[in-house]
Ligand SMILES: Nc1ncnc2c1ncn2[C@@H]1O[C@H](COP(=O)(O)OP(=O)(O)OC[C@H]2O[C@@H]([n+]3cccc(C(=O)O)c3)[C@H](O)[C@@H]2O)[C@@H](O)[C@H]1O
Ligand SMILES: Nc1ncnc2c1ncn2[C@@H]1O[C@H](COP(=O)(O)OP(=O)(O)OP(=O)(O)O)[C@@H](O)[C@H]1O
């Protein structure tokens with residue numbers, strides 16, 4: 001089972017699960033909140049109909065409101081409540097029915113910690129945790145093309161592929177508000193994580209110095225999230241957890257003296 005947001009990550013994970021297990025063994029749940037777009041529900045429903053998985057909807061706004069009445073969380077903590085209510089509900093359903101909850105984080109998000117702990121990172125298996133976001137889009141296009149050549153219905157609605165990625169935790173939010181473009185981010189993650197290049201080599205390869213400094217800081221700082229995340233599939237040279245754990249190297253820090261000494265070795 002998985003949360004179906006109408007976004008590309010949950011769409012690709014849902015289709016992977018249906019291909020692997022059969023539609024009758026896959027349960028998608030739409031969990032709209034106050035800030036969910038209309039297309040979130042429409043695209044989730046469209047995908048569910050195309051692939052024939054079990055689909056249900058549980059609006060979470062009343063539950064999120066109850067938390068707000070009982071607490072005084074603001075800013076990011078308040079936004080993250082939506083992801084945490086979803087994680088709690090999905091684990092409740094998993095617990096009730098004996099389903100395995102699939103968590104949908106991709107390698108780009110896992111790299112920089114772009115997920116809510118005990119929220120969208122909840123789950124027992126992470127099928128795309130080693131798949132960079134740009135490759136998630138490639139996979140989606142490839143899967144639809146595969147269906148077309150066989151005269152089958154394309155499983156993934158084109159709108160899921162075309163729309164900008166968004167956590168939909170705040171009005172109009174887009175991933176690009178908080179992160180470099182996925183093209184830039186994935187290029188740096190591939191060189192830093194998979195190829196194990198240091199700061200000097202990353203700059204030599206022509207990456208933007210500000211993006212490099214930011215991404216390296218985020219990647220090192222997100223180790224605590226990766227240490228408490230679900231296992232998943234390995235497809236790249238270096239999968240987090242299995243092939244790469246901090247501490248690994250201090251090389252890039254030697255060229256970036258402003259970063260707190262020793263953070264990567266703790
Ligand atoms: N080294 C460390 N060891 C243990 N704990 C550490 C820590 N560093 C920070 N912390 C603590 O971790 C907490 C911060 O982590 P957390 O509560 O998870 O939340 P946080 O990382 O602050 O926020 C989650 C981010 O992910 C984004 N997000 C969330 C959900 C879904 C999606 C999406 O793409 O759909 C994106 C969201 O917009 C936001 O930018 C704080 O309490 C902080 O003090
Ligand atoms: N409205 C929602 N209903 C159900 N699940 C949701 C909802 N919003 C988020 N989720 C869950 O949280 C996950 C993380 O959200 P995220 O936005 O990173 O992925 P996505 O929506 O699948 O793709 P994209 O990053 O392209 O928006 C989703 O894949 C889904 O499992």
Ligand SMILES: [Mg+2]
Nearest residue numbers: 005007166167
């Ligand atoms: Mg989304």
